[in-house]
Amino acid sequence: MKPLFGHVHQSSVRTSASLTTIQCAHPVKVIESSKVSVSIEWSYVQVADYRGFILKQYLSEKKPDCIQGKYPKFFDKLNLDLSELYYWGRLYDQYIQGETRVN
Amino acid sequence: MINISRARHALTSFLLLFTFCAVAQGTKLQEEKELELVNFKSIKKVLQEDGLSQAATQKKNQVKVLKAEMTNLDKGRYEYPTEDEFWGLVSEYWLVKNAQLLGWDFEKPDYGIDSAFRTVLENLGFYQKKFKILLLNTPTMVRASIPGSEGEMILLISVPFIRSLDLSKLEISLLLLEDYFRLESNYFKKAVSTDKMKKLAGTSFYGGVPDMSMVEELVKKYNTQVHKNGFTFQQQFETTQKMDAFLKSNPPLWNAYFRLLGKLQSFLKVNIQYKEYLKLYPSPEMQLKWISPEEKVL
Numbered sequence: 383m384k385p386l387f388g389h390v391h392q393s394s395v396r397t398s399a400s401l402t403t404i405q406c407a408h409p410v411k412v413i414e415s416s417k418v419s420v421s422i423e424w425s426y427v428q429v430a431d432y433r434g435f436i437l438k439q440y441l442s443e444k445k446p447d448c449i450q451g452k453y454p455k456f457f458d459k460l461n462l463d464l465s466e467l468y469y470w471g472r473l474y475d476q477y478i479q480g481e482t483r484v485n
Numbered sequence: 486m487i488n489i490s491r492a493r494h495a496l497t498s499f500l501l502l503f504t505f506c507a508v509a510q511g512t513k514l515q516e517e518k519e520l521e522l523v524n525f526k527s528i529k530k531v532l533q534e535d536g537l538s539q540a541a542t543q544k545k546n547q548v549k550v551l552k553a554e555m556t557n558l559d560k561g562r563y564e565y566p567t568e569d570e571f572w573g574l575v576s577e578y579w580l581v582k583n584a585q586l587l588g589w590d591f592e593k594p595d596y597g598i599d600s601a602f603r604t605v606l607e608n609l610g611f612y613q614k615k616f617k618i619l620l621l622n623t624p625t626m627v628r629a630s631i632p633g634s635e636g637e638m639i640l641l642i643s644v645p646f647i648r649s650l651d652l653s654k655l656e657i658s659l660l661l662l663e664d665y666f667r668l669e670s671n672y673f674k675k676a677v678s679t680d681k682m683k684k685l686a687g688t689s690f691y692g693g694v695p696d697m698s699m700v701e702e703l704v705k706k707y708n709t710q711v712h713k714n715g716f717t718f719q720q721q722f723e724t725t726q727k728m729d730a731f732l733k734s735n736p737p738l739w740n741a742y743f744r745l746l747g748k749l750q751s752f753l754k755v756n757i758q759y760k761e762y763l764k765l766y767p768s769p770e771m772q773l774k775w776i777s778p779e780e781k782v783l
Contacts, residue, residue: 386577397591397592449566449570449574452561452566453562453564453565453566453570454562455562455563455690455695456564456565456566456690456695459694459695459697460578460697460700462581466581466582469581469584469590470577470581472584472590473577473580473581473584473589473619476589476590476619476620477617477618477619478598478599478617478618478619478620479599479615479616479617479618480599480600480602480603480615480616480618481603481613481614481615481616482603482606482607482611482612482613482614483607483612483613484612484613485610485612485613
């Protein structure tokens with residue numbers, strides 16, 4: 383998981399309900415199942431007992447550099463409550479991200 | 486009888502010889518034997534030949550290096566993020582803290598703003614620029630641009646405002662471009678940054694606790710800048726001049742921008758709901774004047 387926080391979604395829609403919130407570098411098992419059809423943007427995953435959907439762009443094969451891993455003592459002191467963790471994950475669902483091409 | 490006597494003699498000789506050998510073996514003191522066992526010098530040569538002493542030295546050095554690395558890693562856990570990392574983190578922290586007020590967590594259709602804005606940037610020669618656009622479901626905050634990490638920009642724009650003005654994708658992109666220029670000019674960072682943040686960013690608080698008042702100060706200043714202070718006439722003039730300079734090379738874009746300013750001017754004049762906007766972004770009327778071609782007197 384690359385963003386600071388993210389959600390495992392119930393369906394492959396950005397605004398769909400969250401099954402669980404996970405934080406950066408949390409391991410995620412990508413499942414290939416013939417029973418579940420997944421659009422190109424999404425991955426079907428398993429996290430603990432939950433099976434749901436995460437945007438592919440937020441997954442990485444390598445362990446990502448996470449700010450909470452780099453500065454754990456500082457980050458802990460932000461004392462984020464559950465609703466803030468939830469919203470931080472939603473932020474990455476709601477961002478419309480883009481990048482201009484290389485010249 | 487002779488045979489028995491010979492056998493006895495042989496046995497006696499054998500026992501004597503055995504005793505002699507045993508005595509000869511036992512001439513070294515117990516301490517000497519022990520010393521031989523513990524005396525490294527006596528086996529040093531053997532160890533050197535086996536490369537064991539080298540391995541021991543290497544091991545010692547490895548342990549030393551590992552210990553130093555572990556200490557450094559532990560110290561690293563007690564650091565403040567760098568200034569660049571701070572901006573991205575605090576911007577998102579501010580968005581999270583104001584989630585309900587800004588109303589960015591809502592369902593909306595794909596307006597295609599990302600591709601329209603990317604095209605505008607690329608047409609003007611802005612390559613390898615990363616952006617995040619966040620649509621707001623509130624009329625109380627129209628637009629803002631806040632810094633992300635690694636030079637990334639976070640652009641906020643209100644959907645009720647877009648709808649009220651019936652803005653096209655191109656017009657939205659031009660507003661975002663203005664906001665991008667403001668961010669590039671560091672107006673926001675200059676208005677919001679604090680001495681404490683500059684002093685502490687990237688430093689260590691090893692053995693202590695981090696000073697989190699810095700984050701709270703920044704969040705307050707974000708609110709003041711976005712909702713109250715906005716931009717000065719001078720900053721607006723510079724931004725408009727920059728828009729004019731860049732868009733002149735692309736007449737369709739320049740014309741769209743000119744029309745957009747006119748649209749904003751007439752809309753904001755009669756809409757009391759957006760009266761605060763004019764205090765934050767003074768003023769479309771002046772902007773129009775600044776970029777209007779001078780009339781030639783014949």
